[in-house]
Amino acid sequence: MRHAVCYVSNADKQLTTSEINELLKFSEENNNQKDIKGILLYSEGNFFQVIEGEKEKIISLWNKIQNDPRHYGIITVIDRDIQKGSYDHYRATVIPEGQKYNPGLPPEYLEPLKGISPDVQGVIKGMLRNFIATRV
Numbered sequence: 001m002r003h004a005v006c007y008v009s010n011a012d013k014q015l016t017t018s019e020i021n022e023l024l025k026f027s028e029e030n031n032n033q034k035d036i037k038g039i040l041l042y043s044e045g046n047f048f049q050v051i052e053g054e055k056e057k058i059i060s061l062w063n064k065i066q067n068d069p070r071h072y073g074i075i076t077v078i079d080r081d082i083q084k085g086s087y088d089h090y091r092a093t094v095i096p097e098g099q100k101y102n103p104g105l106p107p108e109y110l111e112p113l114k115g116i117s118p119d120v121q122g123v124i125k126g127m128l129r130n131f132i133a134t135r136v
């Protein structure tokens with residue numbers, strides 16, 4: 001069984017840029033090793049992440065992420081079983097702030113965003129726009 005989780009959160013205010021970059025790098029390496037797919041974005045104090053993969057691995061990682069003191073105010077957008085991952089053909093990668101990249105969120109992740117509060121929607125849209133606007 002495969003499982004997907006998507007959330008947005010606030011980075012701990014004490015985190016330095018290098019600590020954030022370390023977290024992004026660590027997550028990329030660990031996820032690739034465990035065959036976990038998805039994206040992790042950081043922009044202006046917010047994280048936005050999608051993780052997809054084998055259910056047990058995702059649930060275990062999701063528990064760790066939820067209890068990680070490096071962020072707070074987690075808003076879960078998706079936490080459900082899936083047939084096929086939207087990121088199956090991608091290698092897990094992280095996009096540090098300012099990097100030129102367009103994550104092109106798949107519609108199955110955009111649709112549930114409509115159900116959450118306009119404030120949070122604004123934050124996520126702003127983050128995605130940022131990455132799109134800086135695309136080469």
Ligand SMILES: Cc1cc2nc3c(=O)[nH]c(=O)nc-3n(C[C@H](O)[C@H](O)[C@H](O)COP(=O)(O)O)c2cc1C
Nearest residue numbers: 026027030031040047049051061064065068070071
């Ligand atoms: C916003 C955020 C996203 C994270 N994403 C991942 C991730 O995708 N993969 C990962 O291995 N750890 C991620 N972590 C780190 C985990 O919470 C945890 O520290 C890490 O998996 C190491 O756990 P361990 O020491 O028990 O192995 C994330 C942490 C934060 C704050």
